Amino acid sequence: MQSLNAPLVGKPGSAALVATPALVIEIEALERNIKTMQAYCDGKGLKLRPHAKTHKSAEIARRQIAAGAIGICCAKLGEAEALADAGIDGILVTSPVVTAQAFARVAGLNARLSDFMIVVDSAAGVDGLAKAAAASGKVLKVLLDLDIGLHRTGVMPGAPAMELAQRITAQASLSFQGLQAYAGHLQHVESHADRKGRNLSALAQVSVMRDLLAAENIACPIISGGGTGTFTIDAEARVFTELQAGSYVFMDKQYDAVKGENDSALPFETSLFVHTTVISSTMPGLVTTDAGLKSFATEAGPPAIASGAFEGANYFFFGDEQGGVMLGGAERALAPGSVLRCTTPHCDPTVNLYDSYHVVDGEQLSAIWPIEARGRSA
Amino acid sequence: MQSLNAPLVGKPGSAALVATPALVIEIEALERNIKTMQAYCDGKGLKLRPHAKTHKSAEIARRQIAAGAIGICCAKLGEAEALADAGIDGILVTSPVVTAQAFARVAGLNARLSDFMIVVDSAAGVDGLAKAAAASGKVLKVLLDLDIGLHRTGVMPGAPAMELAQRITAQASLSFQGLQAYAGHLQHVESHADRKGRNLSALAQVSVMRDLLAAENIACPIISGGGTGTFTIDAEARVFTELQAGSYVFMDKQYDAVKGENDSALPFETSLFVHTTVISSTMPGLVTTDAGLKSFATEAGPPAIASGAFEGANYFFFGDEQGGVMLGGAERALAPGSVLRCTTPHCDPTVNLYDSYHVVDGEQLSAIWPIEARGRSA
Numbered sequence: 001m002q003s004l005n006a007p008l009v010g011k012p013g014s015a016a017l018v019a020t021p022a023l024v025i026e027i028e029a030l031e032r033n034i035k036t037m038q039a040y041c042d043g044k045g046l047k048l049r050p051h052a053k054t055h056k057s058a059e060i061a062r063r064q065i066a067a068g069a070i071g072i073c074c075a076k077l078g079e080a081e082a083l084a085d086a087g088i089d090g091i092l093v094t095s096p097v098v099t100a101q102a103f104a105r106v107a108g109l110n111a112r113l114s115d116f117m118i119v120v121d122s123a124a125g126v127d128g129l130a131k132a133a134a135a136s137g138k139v140l141k142v143l144l145d146l147d148i149g150l151h152r153t154g155v156m157p158g159a160p161a162m163e164l165a166q167r168i169t170a171q172a173s174l175s176f177q178g179l180q181a182y183a184g185h186l187q188h189v190e191s192h193a194d195r196k197g198r199n200l201s202a203l204a205q206v207s208v209m210r211d212l213l214a215a216e217n218i219a220c221p222i223i224s225g226g227g228t229g230t231f232t233i234d235a236e237a238r239v240f241t242e243l244q245a246g247s248y249v250f251m252d253k254q255y256d257a258v259k260g261e262n263d264s265a266l267p268f269e270t271s272l273f274v275h276t277t278v279i280s281s282t283m284p285g286l287v288t289t290d291a292g293l294k295s296f297a298t299e300a301g302p303p304a305i306a307s308g309a310f311e312g313a314n315y316f317f318f319g320d321e322q323g324g325v326m327l328g329g330a331e332r333a334l335a336p337g338s339v340l341r342c343t344t345p346h347c348d349p350t351v352n353l354y355d356s357y358h359v360v361d362g363e364q365l366s367a368i369w370p371i372e373a374r375g376r377s378a
Numbered sequence: 379m380q381s382l383n384a385p386l387v388g389k390p391g392s393a394a395l396v397a398t399p400a401l402v403i404e405i406e407a408l409e410r411n412i413k414t415m416q417a418y419c420d421g422k423g424l425k426l427r428p429h430a431k432t433h434k435s436a437e438i439a440r441r442q443i444a445a446g447a448i449g450i451c452c453a454k455l456g457e458a459e460a461l462a463d464a465g466i467d468g469i470l471v472t473s474p475v476v477t478a479q480a481f482a483r484v485a486g487l488n489a490r491l492s493d494f495m496i497v498v499d500s501a502a503g504v505d506g507l508a509k510a511a512a513a514s515g516k517v518l519k520v521l522l523d524l525d526i527g528l529h530r531t532g533v534m535p536g537a538p539a540m541e542l543a544q545r546i547t548a549q550a551s552l553s554f555q556g557l558q559a560y561a562g563h564l565q566h567v568e569s570h571a572d573r574k575g576r577n578l579s580a581l582a583q584v585s586v587m588r589d590l591l592a593a594e595n596i597a598c599p600i601i602s603g604g605g606t607g608t609f610t611i612d613a614e615a616r617v618f619t620e621l622q623a624g625s626y627v628f629m630d631k632q633y634d635a636v637k638g639e640n641d642s643a644l645p646f647e648t649s650l651f652v653h654t655t656v657i658s659s660t661m662p663g664l665v666t667t668d669a670g671l672k673s674f675a676t677e678a679g680p681p682a683i684a685s686g687a688f689e690g691a692n693y694f695f696f697g698d699e700q701g702g703v704m705l706g707g708a709e710r711a712l713a714p715g716s717v718l719r720c721t722t723p724h725c726d727p728t729v730n731l732y733d734s735y736h737v738v739d740g741e742q743l744s745a746i747w748p749i750e751a752r753g754r755s756a
Contacts, residue, residue, distance in 0.1 A: 019456070019479060019756035053698060075699040076668075078397070095668070095699060098657050098714035101397060121658055122714055152666050152696050153658040160660070184697060279476050280499055280531040282538070288530050290454075290473070294730045295755050299676040299695065317677065318530050319562060320431060320726050321453040321473060321755065336476035336500055348698050352672045352731070355753050375733050375752075377673050377699065378397035 018365065020277040020339065021291035023354040025369075027361045029271035030249060031063070036267055037231070037248050038068045044235045049073055049092060049224060051246030054348045056373035057357065058086030060249060065090065071115060073224075073244050077105045078376030084113060086372045092224065093118040094180065094244065096125050096145060096153055103132035110140045117222075119145040119180045121155045126167045126174070133173035142174050143224060146181045146209060148202040154181070157205045158212075165218050178220035181206045182244070187229030188258055192265055195258075196233045203237040210239070229258055232265050252347040253304045270343050273306060274350070275358075276323060278338040284330040289315075289323040289340060296323075296342075297349035308340035315342065352377075396743065398655040398717065399669035401732040403747075405739045407649035408627060409441070414645055415609070415626050416446045422613045427451055427470060427602060429624030432726045434751035435735065436464030438627060443468065449493060451602075451622050455483045456754030462491060464750045470602065471496040472558065472622065474503050474523060474531055481510035488518050495600075497523040497558045499533045504545045504552070511551035520552050521602060524559040524587060526580040532559070535583045536590075543596050556598035559584045560622070565607030566636055570643055573636075574611045581615040588617070607636055610643050630725040631682045648721050651684060652728070653736075654701060656716040662708040667693075667701040667718060674701075674720075675727030681720035687712065693720065730755075 018024075041048040050064045053075035061072045061083060071090025074080040080091050096119055097106060106129060110116045120126050120142050133140035144165050147154030155161050168176045183202045189195040210220045221241070226234030228247040234240055247255055250272035259266040276291035296303055302315040302323075309325055310332055318324035327334065344350040352374055359367040396402075419426040428442045431453035439450045439461060449468025452458040458469045474497055475484060484507060488494045498504050498520050511518035522543050525532030533539050546554045561580045567573040588598045599619070604612030606625040612618055625633055628650035637644040654669035674681055680693040680701075687703055688710050696702035705712065722728040730752055737745040 019483075021755050096657055096714075099655060105397075121660065124714055147660065151661050151664065152700055152702070153660075155660055277477060279474055282499065282525065282531075282533055283529050286529065291755070293675065293677050294727050294753075297671065297676070299671050320730075322530055324530070336474075336502055349672050352698075353753060353755075375672075375731060377399050377669070377731075 018275065018358050020275050021295040022275045022358045023351065023356070024273045024275050024341075025357045025359045026271050026273070027359050027366065029269040030060070033249050033251070033268045033271055034064055034067050037245060040231070040235070041243060042068060046235055046240060047242035049242045049244055050249070051075070051094070051244050052083060052373070053079060054246035054351065055249055056082075056351060056371050056376070057369055058083055058088050058372050059369045061088045064249075070242065073246070074373070076377055077102060077109070078378050079373040080109055081105070082373035082376045084109060089113050090115040091117070092143070094182075095119065096121045098122065098125055098128070100128065103128040106140065107132040107136035107138075111136050111138050117141040117143060117177060119143045119153075120168070121145040121147075121153050121164070123164065123167055126164065126171065130171035130173050139173055139175050141177045142168055143177050143180045143222060144168065146179050146206060148181045148183055148205050150182065150184045152184065157209045161209055162212060162216065165213055166216070169218055176218065178222035178224070178241070179206060179209065181223070181225040182227065183225075183230060184227065187227045188254055189229075190258060195230060199230045199233045200237055203234070203239050207239045228255060228266070228268075247347055250344075250347040252300075252344045252350075254300050254346055256304070256343065270306070272344055272347055272351070274303060274342045274344060276340050276342060278334050278336050278340070279322070281334060281336050285327045285332055287325050287327065287334045288318055289325060290321070291342070292320050292322045293317045294320050295353060296344060297346045297353070299349070300345035303342035303345050306341045306343045308338065309334065396653065396736050398653050399673040400653045400736045401729065401734070402651045402653050402719075403735045403737045404649050404651070405737050405744065407647040408438070411627050411629070411646045411649055412442055412445050415623065418609070418613070419621060420446060424613055424618060425620035427620045427622055428627070429453070429472070429622050430461060430751070431457060432624035432729065433627055434460075434729060434749050434754070435747055436461055436466050436750050437747045439466045442627075448620065451624070452751070454755055455480060455487070456756050457751040458487055459483070460751035460754045462487060467491050468493040469495070470521070472560075473497065474499045476500065476503055476506070478506065481506040484518065485510040485514035485516075489514050489516050495519040495521060495555060497521045497531075498546070499523040499525075499531050499542070501542065501545055504542065504549065508549035508551045517551055517553050519555045520546055521555050521558040521600060522546065524557050524584060526559045526561055526583050528560065528562045530562065535587045539587055540590060540594065543591055544594070547596055554596065556600035556602070556619070557584060557587060559601070559603040560605065561603075561608060562605065565605045566632055567607075568636060573608060577608045577611045578615055581612070581617050585617045606633060606644070606646075625725055628722075628725040630678075630722045630728075632678050632724055634682070634721065648684070650722055650725055650729070652681060652720045652722060654718050654720060656703075656712050656714050656718070657700070659712060659714050663705045663710055665703050665705065665712045665716075666696055667703060668699070669720070670698050670700045671695045672698050673731060674722060675724045675731070677727070678723035681723050684719045684721050686716065686718035
């Protein structure tokens with residue numbers, strides 16, 4: 001039998017203290033990632049508002065804010081409500097909302113937080129938010145969501161954006177704060193040069209829009225956006241006042257692939273893993289684990305095995321409840337009970353499958369953190 | 379603009395009572411599915427032990443048992459613990475466990491339930507279960523898990539299975555109850571004839587094994603297995619004493635594809651949907667919804683749109699938080715706030731993303747049921 005890869009985190013056998021599959025944070029790497037991104041933004045004179053859709057955790061949000069972040073982003077109202085319930089203030093909701101029920105929930109969040117903001121991309125959205133804010137008696141801060149090529153949300157730059165900005169400034173219950181723009185379609189372009197060129201060109205639309213608004217005496221004190229895959233390019237573009245990167249705290253298999261080419265552009269470490277146990281080993285060269293497609297997000301393929309198996313072993317999804325590992329040779333074996341440490345294929349939706357993080361500090365399980373906003377997609 | 383498909387369930391506007399994305403059960407279809415499967419099993423003299431990994435819900439388990447099921451199956455110990463906490467008895471755990479911690483949890487479940495059983499597929503598993511059961515002072519019922527071609531868990535029929543069966547019968551703290559076999563690799567074979575031929579051939583190994591054990595005076599009062607995709611074939615094979623089908627309660631896009639060819643072999647209706655709201659509509663022929671890859675399991679592709687959009691409209695995943703719908707023509711539009719009713723791509727792992735079911739009875743939201751075992755994969 002060949003030797004195994006790097007040993008599991010923790011003392012031999014310590015992984016078995018935790019029932020698997022378990023979502024594990026290596027705290028030292030997480031802390032380094034938080035510090036590295038904050039120091040980078042500080043050096044560029046940029047504010048950092050990390051996206052909490054990645055971690056959905058009040059404890060991690062508190063650590064990001066303690067390190068210097070001005071607040072957090074949330075993708076959904078439910079996520080914002082869960083983190084507000086857990087004591088987080090300073091929240092930007094980065095998706096537009098459109099229903100009467102949602103407008104009322106926005107006004108509720110705005111009333112209870114000292115610093116709350118949401119994006120908007122439609123006239124109906126502006127009118128609904130204005131009405132709910134007026135009824136609540138507290139002015140609501142809004143950003144205009146610009147579509148710079150992803151075509152997911154946001155209004156087109158130019159006349160449509162100008163018209164919507166003017167509609168916002170006409171509302172006494174709304175306070176126009178500026179723009180949001182996210183080049184989500186360019187976060188995982190593998191060539192750094194290509195990623196840079198396309199991103200700078202997309203972001204040029206934002207500065208043009210800012211200037212057009214300024215010519216109409218509409219100031220943009222906030223321009224918010226950017227992501228982990230483009231954060232140095234986002235900074236160089238000199239258009240954002242604040243960055244929304246999220247995945248840098250954890251990293252994953254997809255960002256590792258982007259990182260491959262240009263490490264200095266993504267100076268982050270993998271801090272998030274799934275530990276899984278071999279539960280069956282009856283076929284030559286193949287074992288079955290306890291982590292299947294209910295334990296990993298699957299849209300980016302299977303996880304990478306970081307340690308615990310052989311060089312060249314490959315993980316595959318073996319149904320809802322189990323994973324399979326082709327060990328890379330019929331003579332290779334892993335006994336039932338062996339624990340594998342896996343890098344997630346895509347961190348955000350994998351986190352969304354778990355109720356808590358098991359936090360490992362060096363060789364010890366040091367804490368269990370709840371994932372307060374897990375499943376809060378509504 | 380072309381006319382829309384069938385209207386949404388509920389009175390106009392009633393879907394907006396619920397924040398979306400929401401997991402919705404249409405109760406009449408669910409009840410018909412439960413009755414249809416039970417009546418089929420009753421007619422064949424087969425017992426039904428539905429797999430609760432599909433629904434993870436005590437309320438649905440209670441309804442299945444009230445209709446005549448002898449109990450339920452669970453995939454994981456955590457799932458069994460959550461449903462036992464919610465008052466369910468009569469549980470078979472269908473995956474082997476291998477750690478000391480897991481053996482102790484099995485003994486705990488066995489001690490608190492009047493009817494509990496688990497599968498085993500290794501000598502270490504037999505020894506660990508026997509020791510934990512002996513320490514608990516209560517005999518533990520076990521099934522030998524047979525590998526009939528899926529190669530996921532289970533011991534090979536023939537000498538390996540015989541050896542393990544004898545190891546079980548030698549333990550005073552274990553009670554050998556029989557065999558489990560699951561042809562998971564054959565559930566979604568699209569041609570009914572092909573599915574039948576391959577399944578009968580796989581199941582022949584089970585009856586051979588039963589006869590070999592009988593020749594050694596080891597009786598198999600229970601032979602448990604089968605699935606929604608093969609349930610009529612499983613019954614015809616006359617080897618099972620009980621069926622473990624799960625997905626029949628809900629159905630999904632994958633089973634709809636299997637059903638396509640031979641409706642009488644899958645006489646079930648879709649009873650589970652995800653409702654999602656259009657949140658952005660600024661591009662011609664394209665809208666963005668609030669349900670992305672945190673709101674659907676993605677390994678079986680995007681959801682099917684059951685109603686609320688145009689004939690020929692196609693859903694795609696537009697990142698973690700959003701879906702996109704190509705409406706099928708630049709002249710087509712859906713206003714923000716429009717609600718789509720989607721068939722899940724794969725029901726089991728989609729259910730695992732939600733904390734509760736919104737239950738619709740005719741035109742009314744009639745109940746909200748917790749999904750007690752959601753996320754209990756450990």
